[in-house]
Amino acid sequence: MNLQANYEQIPLKEYAERAYLDYSMYVVLDRALPFVGDGLKPVQRRIVYAMSELGLAATAKPKKSARTVGDVIGKFHPHGDSACYEALVLMAQPFSYRYPLIDGQGNFGSPDDPKSFAAMRYTESKLTPIAEALLGELGQGTVDFVPNFDGTLEEPSWLPARVPHILLNGATGIAVGMATDIPPHNLREVAAACIRLLDEPDAGVTELCEHILGPDFPTEAEIITPRRELRTIYETGGGSVRARAxxxxxxxxxxxxxxxxxxxxxxxxxxxxxxxxxxxxxxxxxxxxxxxxxxxxxxxxxxxxxxxxxxxxxxxxxxxxxLEKSFRVNLNMIGLDGRPQVKDLKRILTEWLAFRTDTVTRRLNHRLGKVERRLHLLEGLRIAYLNLDEVIRIVRTEDEPKPVLMARFRLSEEQADYILETRLRQLARLEEMKINAERDQLEEERAKINVLLKSPAKLKGLIKQELKADAEKYGDARRSPLVEREAAQALDESALVASEPVTVVLSRKGWIRAAKGHDVDAEGLSYREGDGLLAAVKARTTQQVAVIDSSGRSYSTPAHTLPSARGNGEPLTGRFSPPAGASFDALAAGDDDTRLVLATDHGYGFVTRFEALTGRNKAGKQLVSLTEGARLLAPQITADPARDRIVVATTEGHLLMFSVAELPELDKGKGNKLIEIPRARLASGEEKVAGIAVVAEGSGEVTLYAGQRKLILKWPDLVEYGGNRASRGGVLPRGFRRVERIETTG
Known part of the structure; x- marks a missing residue:
């Protein structure tokens, strides 16, 4: 036995390519993409056709959905029942379809959960009135019928749609290598655009968009996409539409x-x-x-x-x-040539009108054939009536009356059969006037049909008339209002945080936390063993907090993200990546426009906006140029640089006050000299700047600390230490020649 005759040997590569291409073409043509003519995918078409065959018209009593699904998958669509039922449900959901094709009774899902529909054995369904616009001309020679999957029945290749259903309900689908996203539209607008195109074949997308204003979804949410963008979508066949609650x-x-x-x-x-x-x-x-x-x-x-x-x-x-959502638009569909293509609006409507013209032409020709056949039969009946006695004699006496009748009265075979099949009772009652009246009526109809078929202009007129009638019968007002608006922007993170007072506390070992309120005893908080308070600043949860390390780099983080002061906080090294060996030395908080005085213990400083301290980089940004051995002092806020004064104290008891306006305003740098310190004393570390304080003109007050002693200087006292920037300043009283720090107290 030769087994090789039962199979073909081909390379695996060729087999895989052929199998994948066959599968791809099936998915594209027979599953995922709609046909431009009736706007349906095969499963939808088969469901609607099967329901019409079951007599489930809009005026009929509904039947169990399981009955319909059984017919569909048993006769036309050999696929899963759940997928078929889901397609049926989708066509019945008024929140999914702009013009539902199926009237569902029972639980067909809800906007909250479209897939919460009941099982098919519980629900009932029938067609909606608008389905008649797809099926009404089905039996009038308008479509080609093809064998079903097992060759036992026939099904329509498409439905003879009287309206451009491809745009009315739209479609979504994913094929192999392509997809479709056609939004729904308003029937009256689409019909008006078709009529405009019939009247003006050269009308472009811009003119058609005077009628089709944009998609029309089943909900009343606003379409906020600008008109020019909508027009671009219709010109290119792709884009996106934005809808807003x-x-x-x-x-x-x-x-x-x-x-x-x-x-x-x-x-x-x-x-x-x-x-x-x-x-x-x-x-x-x-x-x-x-x-x-x-x-x-x-x-x-x-x-x-x-x-x-x-x-x-x-x-x-x-x-x-x-609440605001963008919908992709991809006008991809199977064209009249049987090929998938992304089409612009004019191409879609042009192809549909060609489809409609062909459908109407086939309908008229089908009707013309029926009229002519009936006229032919009526002519035979008229002859029989006029020669009734002779006809009866031939039928009674002849063994084969049919050929005799045909020869005697010059009848066709069809006429002779019709006469012979007519009951004698009816023949006896035939009246020539009735025959002539029906004949005249049919001849008039034949003349009208011939005029329509021979005159493209009159054929267009008929199509327009039918479109207008269907738009009036099934159409409704636009649901989705078109309101041009800018796409919404989210609020800044700080705007979404309640503005509450907090005190930000930084420990010497770089642990940070935030305590609610401004009346916080930062010294009295608990610290990890061997740690203690370095700095504390008053802030609000809507502000940023900045820290500066010993290398002069600045880092920032939102205040509301800091951990609570109930614990020990968290290490800043978890948020930022400072250079190796650097420690966090200074803390500040404020709004972007808050102005700060930044100074080092070597006596240099400048004014900067708080914004210069902030950034998103974990590695920070270089802010202060430090001389060797210099350390940054606690930043000081200046509300009005033109009127505020800065008070500088050295560790050797020298004090100087001058206008903040004498300092430059920089985004980064070293700054200018604040107070004169002999170079040798600075180099040896004998004298440095102990601290700075910013005071308001006329009402300032500072407190100096030297060991256990403190000295309060009010405005009149401070005036005595006034001078020019970079001067040596005045000497403090005996006992305060070893100043450790200075604070603003008034």
């Missing part, structure tokens, strides 16, 4: 009344609640879902106080939740 103010609260297409209320609530739990929405007090049958969408957002800017809050929610 609709809200109103009600008793100081925000009430959301419409959500973007395919966005569930529960998901929105979950997204907002997640931000509230993360303390990223301090302006919101409460969140409620008050949706019911009368108000399908009613989400209530309660602000924390009447001082909250509601519009600003909603802008943030639009940017951070699905």
């Amino acid at each position: 609709v809200y109103r103010r009600e008793d100081g609260n925000i009430v959301i009344t419409a959500l973007p297409h395919q966005v569930s209320p529960s998901k929105i609530l979950e997204q907002i609640a997640a931000q509230m739990r993360a303390k990223k929405l301090p302006m919101i007090e409460d969140l409620r879902d008050e949706s019911d049958h009368e108000n399908p969408i009613r989400l209530v957002i309660v602000p924390r106080s009447n001082r909250v800017d509601l519009d600003e809050m909603m802008q943030h929610l639009f940017a951070t939740t699905d």
Whole structure:
């Protein structure tokens, strides 16, 4: 036995290529992409056709969905019943389809959870009235029928759609190497654009967009994409459309009344609640879902106080939740040539009108054939009536009356069969006037059909007339309002934090924490063994906190992210990456425009804006150029550099006060000399700057510390130490020649 005759040997590469290409073409043509003519994928077409065959028209009584699914998968679509039922459910959901094709009774899902529909054995379904626009001309010779999967039945290759369904309900699908995302549109707008194209074949996308304003989703959410961008989508066949929820103010609260297409209320609530739990929405007090049958969408957002800017809050929610959503548009479909292609609006409507013209032509020809056949039969009947006695004699006496009738009265075989099949009772009652009246009526209809078929202009007129009638019958007003708005922007992180006072505490070993309030005894907090207070600053949770290391590099972090002072805090090395061997020496907090005096113990300093200290880099940024052996002093805030005074004290008891305005304002650098210290004493470490303090003109007060002693100098006392920047200053009283630090106390 020769086994080789039963199979073919081909290289694996060739087999894999052939198998994958066959699969790809099947997925593209017979599963994922809709046909431009009827706008349906094969499974949808088969469901609608099977329901029409089951007699489930809009006026009929519904039947169990399982009955329909059984017919579909048993006769036309040999695939899984769950996938088929899901496709049926989708066509019945008014929140998924702009113009549902199926009227479902029972649980067909909800906007909150579209896939929560009941099993097919529980639900019932039938077609909606608009499905008639797809099926009405099916039996009129308008489509090609092909064998089903097992060759026992026939199914239509497409449905004779009277409206451009491809744009009405749109489609989404993923094929092999391509996808489609066609948004739904308004029937009246699309019909108007088709009529414009029939009247003006040279009209471009711009002219068609005068009628088709944009997509029309099943929800009442706003489409905020600008008109020019929508026009670009229709010109190129691709892009994105942005939709935004609709809200109103009600008793100081925000009430959301419409959500973007395919966005569930529960998901929105979950997204907002997640931000509230993360303390990223301090302006919101409460969140409620008050949706019911009368108000399908009613989400209530309660602000924390009447001082909250509601519009600003909603802008943030639009940017951070699905209250504003972008929908991809990819007008990819199977064209009249049977090939998938991304088409622009004019190409889509042009191809559909060609499809419609062909459908109407086939319908007219089909009707013309029926009219002519009936006229032919009526002519035979008329002859029989006029010669009734002779016809009866031939039927009675002849063994084969048919050929005799055909020869005697010059009848066709079809006419002779029709006469012979007519009951004698009916023949006897035939009246020539009735035959002539029907004949005249049919001849008039034949003349009209011939005029339509021979006149392209009149054929266009018929198509326009039918389009207008269907748009009037099945169309409705636009649901998705077109409102041009800018895409929402999320609020800055600091704007989402409640502004509360905190005291930021930095230890000598670089551990940081934040205590609530400004009346905090930083010295009295507990510290790790061998550690203690280095610096403490008053801040607010909305501000940034900056630290400067011993190399002069600056780092920053939001104050609200710091750990609580109940514990020991966290090491700054976990947040930042300072150079090896560097320690954190200084701490500051403020707004971007806050001005600080930065100085070193070698007597150099400058003024800078707090913004210069901030940055996102974990490695920080170089801020202060330090001379060898110099250490940064605690930064001092200056509210008004033109009027404030800076007081500089050295460890050897020299004190100098001068205007802050004498210092340069820099983003980074070394700065200018503050006070004169002999170079030799500075080099040997005998004398350095003990500290600086910024005081207000006319009301300043400082406290100097030297061991256990402290000296309070009020404004009149400080005036005596006034002088020019970089001068030696005055000498403090005996007992304060060893100053350790200086603080502003008034």
